[in-house]
Amino acid sequence: xxxxxxxxxxxxxxxxxxxxxxxxxxxxxxxxxxxxxxxxxxxxxxxxxxxxxxxxxxxxxxxxxxxxxxxxxxxxxxxxxxxxxxxxxxxxxxxxxxxxxxxxxxxxxxxxxxxxxxxxxxxxxxxxxxxxxxxxxxxxxxxxxxxxxxxxxxxxxxxxxxxxxxxxxxxxxxxxxxxxxxxxxxxxxxxxxxxxxxxxxxxxxxxxxxxxxxxxxxxxxxxxxxxxxxxxxxxxxxxxxxxxxxxxxxxxxxxxxxxxxxxxxxxxxxxxxxxxxxxxxxxxxxxxxxxxxxxxxxxxxxxxxxxxxxxxxxxxxxxxxxxxxxxxxxxxxxxxxxxxxxxxxxxxxxxxxxxxxxxxxxxxxxxxxxxxxxxxxxxxxxxxxxxxxxxxxxxxxxxxxxxxxxxxxxxxxxxxxxxxxxxxxxxxxxxxxxxxxxxxxx
Ligand SMILES: Cc1cc2nc3c(=O)[nH]c(=O)nc-3n(C[C@H](O)[C@H](O)[C@H](O)COP(=O)(O)OP(=O)(O)OC[C@H]3O[C@@H](n4cnc5c(N)ncnc54)[C@H](O)[C@@H]3O)c2cc1C
Numbered sequence: 001x002x003x004x005x006x007x008x009x010x011x012x013x014x015x016x017x018x019x020x021x022x023x024x025x026x027x028x029x030x031x032x033x034x035x036x037x038x039x040x041x042x043x044x045x046x047x048x049x050x051x052x053x054x055x056x057x058x059x060x061x062x063x064x065x066x067x068x069x070x071x072x073x074x075x076x077x078x079x080x081x082x083x084x085x086x087x088x089x090x091x092x093x094x095x096x097x098x099x100x101x102x103x104x105x106x107x108x109x110x111x112x113x114x115x116x117x118x119x120x121x122x123x124x125x126x127x128x129x130x131x132x133x134x135x136x137x138x139x140x141x142x143x144x145x146x147x148x149x150x151x152x153x154x155x156x157x158x159x160x161x162x163x164x165x166x167x168x169x170x171x172x173x174x175x176x177x178x179x180x181x182x183x184x185x186x187x188x189x190x191x192x193x194x195x196x197x198x199x200x201x202x203x204x205x206x207x208x209x210x211x212x213x214x215x216x217x218x219x220x221x222x223x224x225x226x227x228x229x230x231x232x233x234x235x236x237x238x239x240x241x242x243x244x245x246x247x248x249x250x251x252x253x254x255x256x257x258x259x260x261x262x263x264x265x266x267x268x269x270x271x272x273x274x275x276x277x278x279x280x281x282x283x284x285x286x287x288x289x290x291x292x293x294x295x296x297x298x299x300x301x302x303x304x305x306x307x308x309x310x311x312x313x314x315x316x317x318x319x320x321x322x323x324x325x326x327x328x329x330x331x332x333x334x335x336x337x338x339x340x341x342x343x344x345x346x347x348x349x350x351x352x353x354x355x356x357x358x359x360x361x362x363x364x365x366x367x368x369x370x371x372x373x374x375x376x377x378x379x380x381x382x383x384x385x386x387x388x389x390x391x392x393x394x395x396x397x398x399x400x401x402x403x404x405x406x407x408x409x410x411x412x413x414x415x416x417x418x419x420x421x422x423x424x425x426x427x428x429x430x431x432x433x434x435x436x437x438x439x440x441x442x
Contacts, residue, residue: 009035011181011360014170016155016193018045020052020133021326021343022186023140026148028065028351037178038144039170041154041187045141047133050214051249051256055413056126058341061348061421070127072139077131078248080123086234087123088247090409091115093284093291094239097400107403115237115288119406124417130234130249130256155192158183160320166360168320181360182321182367184350186343189307191328197317205307207266208333210389212306213259213280215298219248222255225293231255236392237291238405242283243392244291258334259284259295260306262393271305306333308386311379316367321360323367325350330378335388338416342378345421349374349428356429362436369432373424381416388412 013029015022018040029036054062054073063070080086092104092114099105104112112118154173161167161179170178185193195203222231226246234247242261249256261283277296280303284295309331315324326343353366390396391408398404 009033009358011357011363012036013354014039014168014178014180014183016170016183016185017041017187017191017326017328018149019047019186019188019326019343020136020140020340021188021328021347023137023144024062024065024069024344024347025184025186025325025351027069027140027143028347029354030144030148031066032351032355034351034354036148037180038149039153039155039172039178040149040151041173043151045137047137048214050133050216050258051130051247051254052133052136052340053130053247053337054128054341054344055338055417056124056128057417057419057421058338058344059127061341061344064421065344065348065351066143068143069140072142073131073136074127076135076139076251077127077129078250078252079127079129080234082122084122084125085128086120087413088234088236088245089117089120090405091117091235091237092239092402093237093244093287094242095288096240096286097394104402107401115290118402119410121409121413123413130247132250132254132256135250155185155187158193158196158320158322166319166321168322182323182363185322185324185328186326188327189309189331191324193322194309194312194324194328197314197322197324198312202310202312205309205331208306208308208386208389209264210260210262210306210333210393211266212261212304212334213257213275213283213295213298213302214304215257215300216249217255217257217294217297219253219255221297222246222294225297226255226290237287238392238394239287240394240400243389244284244287244294246294257294257298259291259298260389260393262395266305266307268305271307273303273305275303306389308332308382311382312375315371315375316364318364318367321364321367323350323370329375330382332382332385333389334385335392336381336385336413336416338381338385341416342381345424346370346374346378348421349425352425353428353432356432356436362432365435366432368435369428372431373428377419377424384412
């Protein structure tokens, strides 16, 4: 079994997976001088060529974990403008919602053209916005000493070491093993760690009924399609069975596009499949010329099937000690733009709790306190995100009612944006302190 780096602390952690969750957790553990090794199955850190957005409270949480994460985000992000900033401008993109003259009539008698701005949804004040995923991962990687990471280490199993320590023996696909006091699974939506905590049946992701085309358009080209101001704004074009998002990333040099559509089931074992340009355009054949041009400007027409998790009854296993974090715990559809933000929140709470642990046995107490505080909020995101996708696609209880859409969209994000993470940490610490006292011999 591999030797683990020694430290003043009587325990060490295995982080499985080096995505946004694993790398952020590693930064949090470094700050508290907690020994860990991060195991990544790929040969290097990397992210897909797409954007990811962070809300203002998530950016503040980055700062609480380490000001360097926030600084890295600010270096490459495209920040929302205005006070309060506009989160998204909502437009109807699907011409089937209009009358024969291209007019969308609201119940209050106001008339709008398809493609015209219907209303803005305002975000909260404070730095927030979109960033190229690869740029964000690069910023996180800079914060982690290279000797804390091992690549080409695909976790296949975790067993309990038979020396009475309660430690975990981590088994990798290359036949090697490593002993750690505990394992934190940050291995994403197809998490093996999740299977080991919940059992293979319950752990499996389920198809959400939605798929997306994801792509980037150079800003110069986007401006030709959407106009100077339009390309720099953030837009949701809504319609029947689909919606299209655009927002600038990479300091305004690129427009990120995510074009959603619906189907009943997904049978292909692959979640990212190639499609033809004609196939993609057919999905938006009833949509306005702007949307059609945006979609056709995306260079690689790949379809991404969108899966999410059923609610996990727990994020923790105690023998051996395993804890789930990020998408491994609560993979959601992207319709609230907060899945990665939830990873950041998880990392803040869990790394702060682990910082208070002085005995390996109390790692499970920390995990349980994290589970109690984080599970309700992160599972709510999975549920509400799916509902948001249906709302934007006129499939919710209020169908294609624009007034109902507006009032729903103007309030539905409050619980995500206005949460005070320091109160959650206070509560988690209270639970931890109570149970840690009970767990340790006097
Ligand atoms: C279309 C789309 C748009 C999105 N937009 C947003 C957004 O705007 N804002 C937002 O907050 N969130 C967004 N999300 C959600 C966000 O992308 C995820 O929540 C987040 O990236 C999850 O990070 P993670 O580190 O938990 O998992 P991942 O990024 O999946 O990382 C898992 C890592 O674990 C490694 N790994 C996997 N299995 C093993 C193994 N067995 N052994 C070792 N290593 C392993 C993988 O190689 C990978 O590096 C979006 C998601 C989608 C699909």
